Amino acid sequence: MADDTVHQLRYSISALTARSVTIYPTRAAVVRDIADVAIKPGRTEITINNLTPLADEHSIKVEGHGMSAGAVVTDMTVDSVANRMMGEDSEDSEDSEDGESEESEDEDALRPPELKAVIAELKALRSTREELQNRLRSAGERLGYLRRNMQYCAENVPAMPELEGYKSQDEALYKEMKGVREEIEKVDKQINAVVKKEARLQRAFDRQRRKPRRERELKKALKRDKREEKREQKLQLPSRVYRIKITVENGVLPAETKTVTAVAEMGRSRKPEDDEMPVRELPYLRISYITGGASWTPHYDLRLDSTKQQGTLTYRAHYTNRTGETWKDAKITLSTSQNTFSGLEDKVPWMAAWNVTLQSASSREVRDDGGLLSPAEVKLRKELHAVTQSSMPQETVNVVKDTYRPRYSYNPASPSYSPVAATNTAPEALRDALRAKKKRVSTATTTSSSSYRAAAEPSSDDERRLTRFNSAHRERERASPPSPPPPPSDGPSSRFPLAELAKLQVATSSAESHGMTTIYDLPGVRTITSSKLIRRHIITDVTLPTVEFSHLAVPKLRSSVFLKARVINPKAGGVTFLHGKAGLTLDGSFMGNTSIPLCVPGDHFDVGLGVDESIQVHYSKPSKKSSSQGMIMMKENVVNYCRSIRIHNARQGPVKIFVLDQVPVSDDERLRISLLQPRGLRDEGDQVAVAPAKSKLGTAQMRKNGEILWELRMDNGGDLDLPLEYEARMPQGSAIVVK
Known part of the structure; x- marks a missing residue:
């Protein structure tokens, strides 16, 4: 080389504009342009300072436009240096x-x-x-x-x-x-x-x-x-930052040197406008890199109307810039690539299989109930027993012990009959016991720390959530006279132009799908500083024309009826809902926070809405009758088990209810269990029509593990009974035990 002079060009990241920023769920792809880069003949060393230490040094790429034909990148280094911007604050x-x-x-x-x-x-x-x-x-x-x-x-x-x-x-x-x-x-x-x-x-x-x-x-x-x-x-400035040095040689290498085109990564599918120069007729250099400290998550506002069976979903993005850099005049894009994520807390209980077998009647494994209770019921009773053994007032202990007292006394002729009066079933008794314990702790301790109170006192969020739905529906169903028309007035339209009275609009984003990735382009360009703030942007509003409401009860485990909404994502919208948190509003009342799973257009997702207090369920005490049948040498014991489920509906209008119960499943060929009520159910998949009450029709289906599912429709309130009866046949001297 005839001339060993090295031309120096120095830039700071803070002084460069960001051409585009593509934000992923846990990181971001940043593209910056350096305009008017004069590459002189010979060797030029370009130094870029103050790159965030959160950047992936292996992802840094460069490309150039408008350069002379002989300019070739021959070297690039990335090292960590002290941050010289520490004293500016x-x-x-x-x-x-x-x-x-x-x-x-x-x-x-x-x-x-x-x-x-x-x-x-x-x-x-x-x-x-x-x-x-x-x-x-x-x-x-x-x-x-x-x-x-x-x-x-x-x-x-x-x-x-x-x-x-x-x-x-x-x-x-x-x-x-x-x-x-x-x-x-x-x-x-x-x-x-x-x-x-x-x-x-x-x-x-x-x-x-x-x-x-x-x-x-x-x-x-x-x-x-x-x-x-x-x-x-403002985030604390890092003590060390990255420094990039790019060596470009112009007219130095031999003409036969092999080269490839330098290409920077845009973080998304490349578009024609990506090659437009930031300043016309000037050469510029582009640098791209992947950095941590940036993220976005989907959040939703889900508003449901149970009367119209419809809803609206607002799809929002919460994004942050905590990279330590400022994205100046950047085009912001949100990408669903490599999306990673984590309801209403009152969940519907679920039943495990109830498998039984035979043991000798004198075996220690035989329980006193003779197989009358499922393992879940036994566990629930043990938990309630543990609560009653704690230091509680005697009257509270008596309440909890009476676990299966009916929710209401069914005597419509009685003047004191109240179908919605809450009495002491297992979960309600347990909740009352916790309330009593909370009151006693607060009166006995006056100087407890906040951390101790948080551990000792039960949260009241569930209690408020359980009652919020009932109060909202009572207000809606309560008869109210029509509102009088407003008094005549000139109105604001007579004082202001119509243009001034238009409602405020919110900017949304446009969406594009590329394979398994969807990107959302935020409108315009914006400057995003690095801070602790969470910025919010509405992606779109989706109208949900079909929302199916239903009720589910598992009285064996909890004497409550849960409301569920099945939301269908319309195909016409073409919007894929990602897994994220959602604020839930039902009939104008805010219910709380839930979560929405991944849902593609045309698919559906279910949202649990908690307990509906306007529908009561009572699970009667089990009863059994034993007898002997057969010849002297081949006698066998026959045990008949009976239970009944009573449902009271205080709501007006049609209601769809699913009731789930189960019978034990024998794992011993000597033990034969047959379902007597509902009639006609024997094998898994069998389904029969049932009419538990006049003008109330439904079906009963046998499912796996002995589960029985009733699907019922109740119009304009009322009561119905669902009998459950089965018998067990076994050799004499044997007893049923739960595996």
Whole structure:
């Protein structure tokens, strides 16, 4: 090489505009342009400083446009260096404090000329008085010295000097002091007059400047608040950052050198406009990299209407920039590539298989109930027993022990009959017990820490959620007279143009699908600073024309009826719902937060809406009857088990209810279990029509693991009974045990 000169070009990331930023769920692809990059003949070293330390150094790529034909990238290095921008924050704060002091000095310059003259006059009078005070003190000291000298001479000098000289000096000093005192009195009167005049002028000036002063003080307070807010939101600058060095050689390498085109990654499918120059007719360099510290998550607002069987879903994106960099004038794109994620907390209980077998009646494994209760019921009773054994009042213990007391006494003729009166089934009794425990803890402990209270006291969120649905529906179903028409008025349209009365609009995004990835382009360009803030953007609003509401009860495990909504994602919209959190509103009442699973167009997802208190379910106590059948040598025991499920519906209009129960499944060929009610169910998949009450039709289906599913339709409220009866046949001397 004839010339070893290396041309240097230096840039800082903070000074570069961001052409585009594609945000993934846990990171972002950033593309930046460096305009007017002059690649001279020979070797040029381009240094880019202050790249975020969260960037993946192996993802950094460069490309160039408008370069000379002989420019070739021959080397690129990435190293970690100290951040030189660490001290800028403190300098900014010092500058702001200096600005405040300058504002306070400007207050003196705003005084009127008359007030300034009075202040100057008062200052001159006080200076004159100070000089007179000095003259008076000097004359007094000289007079005192003269008199002490005369006394000394009278006591110690035999021949007294002439006294006329002392007398004349004494009189002169006395007259001088007297004159000075008179001048001081005159100056004091002038000072008092000027002080009063100054106070009067200052009050007038204060009245005149009170409003501007308040405005300035308010501006200062706002500036302080903004600085404090910025300080809280701003992330701590990293101590070390990346530095990129790119070596470009122009006209140096041999002509036969093999090369490939340098291409930067856009983080998405490339578009024709990606090759447009940021500045026309100028060469520019493009750098791309993947960085952490950026993310976006889907969030939804789901609004359901149970009367119209419809809904609306607002699809929002929450995105953040915590990379330590500012994306200036960037085109923001959200991508679903590599999406990774994590309801209403009151979930429907689910039954496990109830498998039984035979043991000798004298075996220790045989329970007292003789196989009457499923494992889930036994577990529930043990949990309730553990609660009752804790330190609770005796009346609470008695309530919990009565686990399966009916929810209501079914006697419509009785004047005290109330189908929605809450009594003490297992979950409600347990909840009442926890309330009593919470009250006792709060009265016995007065100085507990917040962490202890959080651990000792049960949360009331579930209690509010359980009652919110019932109260909302009672308000809707309560008969109310129609609202009177509003009084006639001119209305706002007579005072404002129609254009001014238009509703505020919200910008949404456009969507494109590329294979298994969907990208959402946010409109326009925007500058996103690095901070702790979460920014929100509405992607789209989706109308849900079909929402199916149904109820599900598993009375064996909980005497409550759960409301469920099946939301169908319309094919026409073509929007795929990603797994994310959702705020749920039902019939205008906010229910709480739930989650939405991945759902493609044409598919559906279910949303649990908690317990519907307007529908009550009662699971009667089990009963059994034993008998013996067969010949003497081949006798067998026959045990008949009976249970009944009673449902009371206080809602108006048609209601679809699913009820789930089960019978045990034998794992021993000597134990034969047959279902008697509902009739006709024997094998898995069997389905029969049932009519539990007049004008109330439905079906019963046998499912796997002995589960029985009733699908019922109730119109305009009422009650119905679902009998469940099965028998077990076994050799004499045997007993049923749960595996």
